[in-house]
Amino acid sequence: DVNAVSFYLLMSTSAHHRFKPTLFVGLNCFERRSDATLLERMALRKQGWLKSQEKNFVKKELFTEKILHGVGVSPGNIRAQAAVVNSLADALNIEQGHIIVTRSVDPAWTSVFAKAAGLVLEVGGVLSHASIVAREFRLPAVTNVSGATRQIRDGDYVEVDGQKGTISVIGEQ
Numbered sequence: 001d002v003n004a005v006s007f008y009l010l011m012s013t014s015a016h017h018r019f020k021p022t023l024f025v026g027l028n029c030f031e032r033r034s035d036a037t038l039l040e041r042m043a044l045r046k047q048g049w050l051k052s053q054e055k056n057f058v059k060k061e062l063f064t065e066k067i068l069h070g071v072g073v074s075p076g077n078i079r080a081q082a083a084v085v086n087s088l089a090d091a092l093n094i095e096q097g098h099i100i101v102t103r104s105v106d107p108a109w110t111s112v113f114a115k116a117a118g119l120v121l122e123v124g125g126v127l128s129h130a131s132i133v134a135r136e137f138r139l140p141a142v143t144n145v146s147g148a149t150r151q152i153r154d155g156d157y158v159e160v161d162g163q164k165g166t167i168s169v170i171g172e173q
Contacts, residue, residue, distance in 0.1 A: 066168070066169040067168050068120075068145050068146075068147075068148060068151060068166065068167040068168075068169070069145070069167075070143055070144045070145035070165050070166075070167070071124075071125060071142065071165050072142055072162045072164055072166075073124070073125070073126050073130075073131035073141050073142065073143050073162065074119070074135045074138070074162045075140065075162045075163040076118075076139070076140035076160075076163070077140060077161050077163075078117050078118040078139075078140045078160050079157065079158070079159040079170070080098060080099050080117040080118065080157070080158070081155055081156070081157055081158075082098065082099050082101045082120075082153070082155065082157070082158045083098040083099065083101065083154060084102070084153065084154040085100060085101070085102050086102065086103070088108055088109060088112070092112060094112070094115060094116070095115070096115050097115075097116075098115075098116060098117060099118040099119065099120060099158055099160055100112065100116045100118070100119050100120070101120040101148055101152050101158075102121060102122070103121070103122045104121060104122065104124065104130075105121065105124075105130045106129065113133055113134065113139060114137065117139070118139055118140045118162070119139050119140070119141035119142070119160075120141070120142050120148050120152070120160060120167055121141070121142070121143040121145065121148070122143075122144070122145055122147070122148050123144065124143030124144060125143060126143075128143060131143060140160045140161065140162035141160070142160055142161075142162060142165050142167055145167060148167070152167070152169055156170070156171060157169075157170040157171060
């Protein structure tokens with residue numbers, strides 16, 4: 001709604017008080033940027049006021065979302081903070097509700113799944129132990145994601161789609 005954005009730019013009210021939540025639907029990849037900056041850019045772009053270098057910034061910075069592909073092994077969608085772990089000792093210290101990102105797991109990791117919101121593995125398939133346990137725990141899980149521990153940083157917000165086998169890296173908090 002260009003009129004609402006224009007009014008917001010002229011007045012000093014906060015975006016959350018001025019706009020309906022439906023305005024922010026589809027803007028989930030912008031969570032780490034301020035709503036005000038995003039709305040200002042949207043308004044200026046719709047009115048054709050952005051310079052060419054500003055348009056490049058908007059295209060590269062605001063609309064870029066890293067998507068990783070793998071094998072979806074347990075259906076479901078979850079958006080949460082990633083916990084990149086390299087060993088079982090590290091995994092035991094993760095907080096409740098994080099998405100575990102690791103190279104591989106073995107049966108000793110089963111107790112950690114109770115604290116996890118989702119699972120991303122570099123190694124594995126539909127019949128691997130992690131996949132079967134993820135389905136039992138009803139955790140969205142994607143395996144066979146090449147370079148997941150290098151491309152996802154600890155603390156990044158990610159969205160796991162266990163049906164499609166995709167991981168969207170939204171960004172840092």
